[in-house]
Structures are given as structure tokens and as C-alpha cells.
Amino acid sequence: LIQTEDLWKTYLMGSEEIHALRGVSLEIERNEYVAIMGPSGSGKSTLMNLIGCLDTPTRGSYWINGKLASELDDDQLAYLRNREIGFVFQTFNLLPRATALGNVELPLVYRGLPAAERREKAQDALRMVELADRMDHRPSELSGGERQRVAIARALVNSPSIVLADEPTGNLDSATGAEIMNLFNRLNREGNTLLVVTHERDVAACARRIIHIRDGMVERDERIR
Amino acid sequence: LIQTEDLWKTYLMGSEEIHALRGVSLEIERNEYVAIMGPSGSGKSTLMNLIGCLDTPTRGSYWINGKLASELDDDQLAYLRNREIGFVFQTFNLLPRATALGNVELPLVYRGLPAAERREKAQDALRMVELADRMDHRPSELSGGERQRVAIARALVNSPSIVLADEPTGNLDSATGAEIMNLFNRLNREGNTLLVVTHERDVAACARRIIHIRDGMVERDERIR
Numbered sequence: 001l002i003q004t005e006d007l008w009k010t011y012l013m014g015s016e017e018i019h020a021l022r023g024v025s026l027e028i029e030r031n032e033y034v035a036i037m038g039p040s041g042s043g044k045s046t047l048m049n050l051i052g053c054l055d056t057p058t059r060g061s062y063w064i065n066g067k068l069a070s071e072l073d074d075d076q077l078a079y080l081r082n083r084e085i086g087f088v089f090q091t092f093n094l095l096p097r098a099t100a101l102g103n104v105e106l107p108l109v110y111r112g113l114p115a116a117e118r119r120e121k122a123q124d125a126l127r128m129v130e131l132a133d134r135m136d137h138r139p140s141e142l143s144g145g146e147r148q149r150v151a152i153a154r155a156l157v158n159s160p161s162i163v164l165a166d167e168p169t170g171n172l173d174s175a176t177g178a179e180i181m182n183l184f185n186r187l188n189r190e191g192n193t194l195l196v197v198t199h200e201r202d203v204a205a206c207a208r209r210i211i212h213i214r215d216g217m218v219e220r221d222e223r224i225r
Numbered sequence: 226l227i228q229t230e231d232l233w234k235t236y237l238m239g240s241e242e243i244h245a246l247r248g249v250s251l252e253i254e255r256n257e258y259v260a261i262m263g264p265s266g267s268g269k270s271t272l273m274n275l276i277g278c279l280d281t282p283t284r285g286s287y288w289i290n291g292k293l294a295s296e297l298d299d300d301q302l303a304y305l306r307n308r309e310i311g312f313v314f315q316t317f318n319l320l321p322r323a324t325a326l327g328n329v330e331l332p333l334v335y336r337g338l339p340a341a342e343r344r345e346k347a348q349d350a351l352r353m354v355e356l357a358d359r360m361d362h363r364p365s366e367l368s369g370g371e372r373q374r375v376a377i378a379r380a381l382v383n384s385p386s387i388v389l390a391d392e393p394t395g396n397l398d399s400a401t402g403a404e405i406m407n408l409f410n411r412l413n414r415e416g417n418t419l420l421v422v423t424h425e426r427d428v429a430a431c432a433r434r435i436i437h438i439r440d441g442m443v444e445r446d447e448r449i450r
């Protein structure tokens with residue numbers, strides 16, 4: 001389903017080159033549940049952005065659903081990002097002037113759903129993360145963990161078959177975090193593919209495989225169940 | 226050192242009232258090391274903002290250093306926030322157009338230090354959180370955990386005697402998180418007072434006391450060493 005070959009991502013800072021990824025090759029099967037772990041700054045979010053088609057590599061190839069990502073046109077990329085991939089950002093990336101409901105409706109607006117249907121799907125998604133009573137709060141009127149859950153609801157509202165979650169429980173207490181993990185487990189049982197960056201052992205333990213990243217490279221690929 | 230009496234914080238959303246804090250009374254001694262835990266949305270950050278003099282309660286009283294916070298004038302409050310209290314925000318709150326170094330220098334600018342001394346102190350703080358090689362990166366050019374560490378460095382650069390940290394390791398891998406905990410342990414051994422909101426057991430275990438918050442109230446006050 002997802003295949004990367006020798007992916008490099010290099011940033012230029014003045015005369016300095018920063019190699020965030022240094023040749024990452026991996027394969028993820030349909031319906032796999034994979035955790036990604038590694039030190040701060042080791043390249044996990046950079047890798048997730050490439051896999052989610054939010055960024056392009058400096059070198060190397062990336063296939064998704066059998067197609068080379070670099071050869072997809074804008075419409076195909078837009079469809080992928082909107083309908084097939086759900087992305088939970090490490091720093092949430094919510095629109096500050098929209099409410100929780102408005103933020104979760106956004107992928108449905110891009111999909112062209114009519115207002116009544118959008119509202120209902122967005123409300124269902126917010127109920128799934130236990131934020132039914134916070135729908136009309138804007139991000140500044142929400143706690144850190146509530147904003148994180150709005151980001152999760154937004155990623156799932158279009159029922160994507162690939163869920164990419166970057167530290168989805170970093171701001172959640174253990175009980176709420178466990179509920180999110182139950183939700184992710186259920187999504188995986190229903191056939192979806194999950195890739196979760198995490199630094200928490202309990203979260204990684206839900207996955208079937210842990211890919212360890214260090215210094216922009218795969219250090220170890222560990223099957224845990 | 227810090228004493229709150231029946232603190233309430235109420236937000237008005239249209240006709241609805243949200244009681245983020247419902248009568249919190251607690252005392253924190255000088256040189257104590259206290260962890261605060263509780264479910265998402267239970268009022269932890271709200272409490273931290275009141276203790277850090279970044280916000281005022283709807284009801285109740287708050288004494289810091291024996292003085293009633295509501296009776297301090299603007300200069301006294303500014304001095305407190307700049308020199309006595311170091312605040313690590315749950316969502317970092319970095320200036321997007323300044324570099325890591327510029328962000329860490331900011332409290333020193335407000336203090337009025339000359340440029341050369343500011344630069345040196347800020348560089349030392351960034352070295353303490355292992356970001357010596359990321360000083361000229363802006364927040365958008367940093368990983369999530371690197372931004373979190375810049376926020377920690379900024380909170381500590383004026384050597385405050387009270388450190389308020391809201392989820393300081395939420396975006397850090399276990400090894401980097403442990404290094405930050407070593408840093409906090411050292412600050413406490415040197416006589417400083419630490420109040421750390423966390424959902425991680427290992428982080429709470431470094432403290433001497435855990436205050437459990439639920440629904441805007443203190444549920445339990447647990448001495449652990």
C-alpha cells in the first residue's frame with residue numbers, strides 16, 4: 001500500500017545542509033498497524049509529511065496504492081489527502097477563528113458535502129472523541145487535550161482508509177489517551193491502515209510493528225505481534 | 226510561597242457558564258516539587274495560568290510570596306512574571322518570526338540586559354536542552370520536540386525561583402524527556418520551587434507530591450516521598 005525507496009529530505013539553512021531523512025526505505029501493507037518511534041528531531045514528522053503527500057522528498061521514490069506519488073496530478077493528490085488519508089498533526093493546525101465544529105467540517109467542505117450532512121458527520125466525529133459539549137468553542141477556548149481531540153476528529157471525519165497520526169496522545173491524560181487508542185484499534189479492526197508516531201510505550205504496544213527512527217534513518221524494524 | 230483560597234474561574238459562552246475551576250484551595254511551600262495530574266479539560270492549565278499571574282480568578286484569593294496577587298501593581302506583576310516565575314506553556318507560544326535564540330532572549334530583553342550578555346545567557350539555556358545546533362532555526366524549521374525545548378529554555382533563562390511547566394515532555398521521546406527531568410530535579414535541588422502538569426507517570430514520579438484535579442476541583446493530594 002505504502003512503499004518508500006531511499007527517501008531523502010534535505011533543508012538548506014544558508015550554507016548549511018540539514019538532512020532530516022537520509023535514505024528511508026520501507027513498506028507498509030494494507031490494514032497494517034505500525035508505530036514509529038525515535039528521538040526528538042530524528043525525522044519522524046518529516047517522514048509522515050512525505051507519506052501523507054503534504055511534502056515532496058529531495059531524493060528517492062514514494063509509491064502509494066501502486067502509483068508513484070511524484071507522478072500524481074493535483075486533482076489526484078487532493079483526492080488522496082481529502083478522502084484516503086486522515087492526518088493528525090503534531091501541532092494540531094486548527095483554524096483559530098473557526099469553532100471545533102467548523103474545524104472538523106473543513107474536510108467535508110472540500111469534499112463538497114451539503115451543509116446538513118456536513119454538520120451531522122462532524123458532530124458524530126466530535127462525539128467519538130467525547131467533545132459533544134465543546135462544539136462551538138474556538139481553539140483558544142479549548143484545553144490542550146481538547147484541541148488535540150478536535151484534530152483527531154477532523155482527521156477521521158471523512159472515514160479515510162489510511163490514518164497518519166503524529167503524537168496523537170501527547171496532550172492527553174492516560175484515561176483519555178486509552179480511549180483514543182480504543183478508537184484507533186477499532187479503526188484497524190475495520191480494515192484501515194494506521195501509522196502512529198508516538199513516544200509512549202502504551203500507544204506503541206497497540207501496534208503490530210514498531211519502526212525505530214534515528215538520525216533520519218530506520219534503525220530497527222520490530223514486529224511485536 | 227503559593228497559596229490559593231477557593232479559586233473559581235468561570236467562562237461565559239453566550240448564555241452558558243463554564244466553570245473551569247470550582248473552588249481550588251491549596252498551598253505550595255518554597256522548594257517543593259509538585260506534580261499536577263487530571264483528565265483533559267479538568268482545569269490544570271487554567272490553574273497554572275492563575276498561579277503564574279497570567280490570568281485573574283473570577284472568585285477567590287491568591288497569595289504569592291505573602292502578597293495578595295490582586296493587589297500587586299503592574300510593575301510588581303511584570304517583575305514576578307519576568308524574574309521570579311518561569312512558565313513553560315502547553316502549546317509553547319513561541320514567536321514565529323524569531324529564531325530559537327531570539328525566542329529564548331526575549332525575557333532577557335524585557336529585563337533590559339545588554340545584547341552580548343543576552344546572547345550568552347540564551348545560548349547557555351539552549352545548550353542545557355541540547356539545542357546548540359538549532360539556534361538560528363525559526364519555530365517552523367524545528368521539530369515538535371525541539372519547539373518544546375525552546376519553550377523550556379526560554380522559561381529557565383532568567384533563573385526563576387518558581388518553575389511552572391505545563392506538560393513539558395508531551396512531545397519528547399523518553400530519553401530526551403528523562404534529560405529534561407534530570408534538569409528539573411537539579412533545579413529543585415538548587416532550591417527552586419517546581420509545579421509540573423503532566424499525564425506521564427515517570428514525570429510525576431520525580432515530584433514529592435501529586436495534586437489530582439478533576440472537574441475543576443482538587444480530588445486528592447498525594448504525598449509520594
Ligand SMILES: Nc1ncnc2c1ncn2[C@@H]1O[C@H](COP(=O)(O)OP(=O)(O)OP(=O)(O)O)[C@@H](O)[C@H]1O
Pocket residue numbers: 134137140141142143144145146171172173236237238243244245263264265266267268269270271272315
Ligand atoms: N476561553 C475559554 N472559554 C470557554 N471555555 C474555556 C476557555 N478556556 C478553557 N475553557 C474550558 O475550560 C476547561 C478547562 O480547561 P484547561 O485548559 O484548564 O484544562 P486542562 O486540564 O489543562 O486540560 P488538558 O489536559 O486537555 O490540557 C476545558 O473544558 C475548556 O474547554
Ligand SMILES: Nc1ncnc2c1ncn2[C@@H]1O[C@H](COP(=O)(O)OP(=O)(O)OP(=O)(O)O)[C@@H](O)[C@H]1O
Pocket residue numbers: 011012013018019020038039040041042043044045046047090359362365366367368369370371396397398
Ligand atoms: N524547515 C526546516 N528547515 C531546517 N530544518 C528543519 C526544518 N524542518 C525540520 N527541520 C529539522 O529536521 C529535523 C527533523 O525534524 P522532524 O520534525 O521530522 O523531527 P521529529 O522526529 O518529528 O522530532 P520530534 O519528535 O521532536 O517531533 C529536526 O532536527 C529539525 O530541526
Ligand SMILES: [Mg+2]
Pocket residue numbers: 044045046090166368369370
Ligand atoms: Mg515530530
Ligand SMILES: [Mg+2]
Pocket residue numbers: 143144145269270271315391
Ligand atoms: Mg492543559
